[in-house]
Every structure is written in C-alpha cells, then in structure tokens.
Amino acid sequence: MTATTLSGEFFFDGTDPLYEGHFPGNPVVPxxxxxxxxxxxxxxxxxxxxxxxxxxxxxxxPPGTYAWAVTLEKGRAACKLFHGDKPAVTGEVVL
Known part of the structure; x- marks a missing residue:
C-alpha cells in the first residue's frame, strides 16, 4: 500500500470565548x-x-491559521501541524 498525504489549514478563532480563560492576555489553543x-x-x-x-x-x-499535513499509511495517520515552516505539533491517529 502506498502512502497518501493530505494537507490543508486549520483555523482556530481567537474570538471564541474559551480564550478568555486560556490564557488571559496570551491566548493559547488547547x-x-x-x-x-x-x-x-x-x-x-x-x-x-x-x-x-x-x-x-x-x-x-496561539489562535490563528495553521498548515497541516497528514500521511496515511497502514491503518495510521501521521499528523503534523506547522507553526511557520516547522512542525509545532506531531502525533498519530490509529484508523
């Protein structure tokens, strides 16, 4: 089976009320x-x-728009979220 790569962008809306407490004055996406x-x-x-x-x-x-890439292979999805050109979050989802 050949690996497939998906990509796109996620938008985390900084106007969402959850950021009032996470963290005041310095919002961070949970x-x-x-x-x-x-x-x-x-x-x-x-x-x-x-x-x-x-x-x-x-x-x-912080809230905003972030590029992501997911590589699908052998019942798993290797996930990356980028902050600029560097991976800020990596992980795996078992399918």
Missing amino acids: GSLVVEAFVMMLQEKGHTPVEAKNFRFRAFI
Whole structure:
C-alpha cells in the first residue's frame, strides 16, 4: 500500500470565548482542540479514527491559521501541524 498525504489549514478563532480563560492576555489553543481538529478532518475524509496517541507539542499555538499535513499509511495517520515552516505539533491517529 502506498502512502497518501493530505494537507490543508486549520483555523482556530481567537474570538471564541474559551480564550478568555486560556490564557488571559496570551491566548493559547488547547492541545485537545488540535487533536480534535485532526480527528474531525479524518472523519470528514471518510476515515474512522480509533485512537489518538503520541501527540507532542513543541510550541504554544496561539489562535490563528495553521498548515497541516497528514500521511496515511497502514491503518495510521501521521499528523503534523506547522507553526511557520516547522512542525509545532506531531502525533498519530490509529484508523
């Protein structure tokens, strides 16, 4: 089976009330929302996520627009969220 790469952008809206408390004056996207964005995107593409694991956060993610890439291969989705040209979040979703 050949690997398939998907890519796109996620937008985390800084006007969402959740950022009033996460964190006042320095909003940060909760890690659970980043993982959920990957899971929801995979569902929209017709995949059935079973488990999200090994997500690593290498930088704080302020609200905004971020490029992502997912490589699908052998029942797994290797996920990357980019802050600029560097991966800020990496992880895996088992399909």
